Amino acid sequence: MKDFWLAPFVVALRLPILAQEAQNIASGKMPANGGGESKRMVTEKIDAVNDGILDACIEATRLQMELGMLMMTGNAAGFVRAAKAAPQRIAHAATAPGNKTVRNNARRLAPF
DSSP: OTTTTHHHHHHHHHHHHHHHHHHHHHTTOOOTTSSHHHHHHHHHHHHHHHHHHHHHHHHHHHHHHHHHHHHHHTOHHHHHHHHHHHHHHHHHHHHHHHHHHHHHHHHHHOOO
């Protein structure tokens, strides 16, 4: 929850950069690096989504193994605890790469 305000902060920091890129393209000056911040913004999102999907699948596999072991050993209380925590664990694994990207962008773009 502490990173909740970082996404709008990064958007606010990127707006002037994107406006400058748009003005340069409109005036016929193509960016030397092939797109600059706008290209980086899109590729970072795609990378974060791919990493999140992979991490969620890995966590789901870990949970399947954990739940299977708990069932085989007869640990009903542990099974129920793990089953209740499963959605939150998978969601956390899926969103962690995106959160990391937002924190890194806030550090990189912040003027202070």
